[in-house]
């Protein structure tokens with residue numbers, strides 16, 4: 719009984735645990751999500767602490783055909799992780815392995831899916847620039863204002879078919895409003 723922690727102690731221990739968890743997450747997350755992490759926040763959301771990133775610097779991109787050619791390698795990496803997360807795949811879904819080095823050759827166009835992805839990137843830009851920008855819906859949050867890869871893909875490389883649920887024909891339970899016409 720004597721050794722039971724008093725409520726302040728518990729609160730203290732909890733806050734210690736909480737901050738340790740935050741610390742662990744802060745430093746472990748970039749490693750855990752290095753290859754195929756979840757979609758990253760919108761571009762430009764937070765790039766305030768580049769020094770804390772343990773990654774090897776990516777080389778400057780040399781074969782961009784739809785993304786801006788002068789994009790910062792860090793920004794490109796964020797976008798790529800977003801694609802991987804939105805489609806539920808790893809980088810090698812779109813990027814071919816170099817047979818000599820056995821490493822991914824990101825500039826190579828050998829994989830068909832990279833070409834498909836280019837078409838999709840252009841499609842998404844057109845949808846957003848030419849159509850979504852015309853929807854003036856006061857109820858929409860900023861994140862509702864544009865289509866992303868995840869809007870359609872939702873974690874699948876092939877978007878899943880959506881079937882509207884069949885119209886319900888069985889009669890509602892007894893006593894529910896409109897269950898039976900009232901006796902005349």
Ligand code: HEC
Pocket residue numbers: 752753754776778779780781782783784785786794795798799801802805807808809810811812813824825831832833835836
């Ligand atoms: C859904 C397909 C897809 C996935 C998944 C993907 N990429 Fe890409 N990546 C592309 C496309 C498409 C381009 C070329 C974009 C363009 O032409 O503007 C590209 C370009 C790149 C480039 C620039 C190469 C160069 O020199 O031109 C790098 C680096 C890159 N990706 C890294 C990654 C990394 C790292 C991952 C995994 C986190 C990844 N990609 C996942 C489709 C993908």
Ligand code: HEC
Pocket residue numbers: 801805831832834835838839842865866867868869870871875876877
């Ligand atoms: C408007 C809905 C929509 C959006 C937005 C969208 N896609 Fe797609 N995507 C599709 C559909 C539908 C298919 C299947 C087309 C087919 O196979 O003929 C597809 C297929 C693909 C494929 C080929 C998959 C496979 O298994 O071969 C890739 C790669 C792809 N999308 C990447 C992307 C990327 C990257 C983005 C974001 C830049 C994106 N898509 C945004 C609807 C979408």
